Amino acid sequence: MLKEFKEFALKGNMVDLAIGVIIGGAFGRLVESIVADIMMPIIGLLTGGIDFSNLYLQLSGAPAPTLVAAREAGATIAYGNFITLLINFLIIAWVLFMVVKAMNRFKRKEVAADPTPTKEAVLLTEIRDLLARR
Template structure:
């Protein structure tokens, strides 16, 4: 079997196509949740924190050096924990929304509870024999 035919067989499998569709839908879903976080959640957090953008939060270790004309000579050295916090909040919210989506999806997918399976005739016959031997 040639390499091209093996590759065709590999691509034709359902798993590869399903994975590709999942990645594309996941990327689009990630954009939706990111828009939710950036447009609704983070402005609300900024409002309650005094109008400060969370991404701008930082701890300055060494301020920027300016010359006499006010031009920056050396950039500031800062720990930008706000961008980390923003990314962590994005992750938690994306994970929560995906959890809710999968929970609803699984609820719709779950089949209705079926009636208990009927006992096979041979088992019924064996039970009758057992009961008659006990007498």
């Protein structure tokens, strides 16, 4: 049973998947940091110093000065967090699009760079040349 588990856990696909998940998690944290620490302050500055993380719409209770106080007072829609997560998603989607686009470009160059004709192409060329000589 231990041998079977070892074979299962060390299969190439399983290890590749684990590496992908770990790299994906690290990439997600990196993008979150870029959005929270770099982009949102710039966007906030461009929009007049708005702090997106503290934007909310209080539905019930007494008016509150902060999001935490508004949540304690009653029903609150924290749409600032949604804006931050939306920007986060758009950045991740754009970066993944660029990665896939670059990979596709490299694949096309690989295919185009292989000038060696296939066996079938060589055979067809020989047949064409023989028929042309007749």
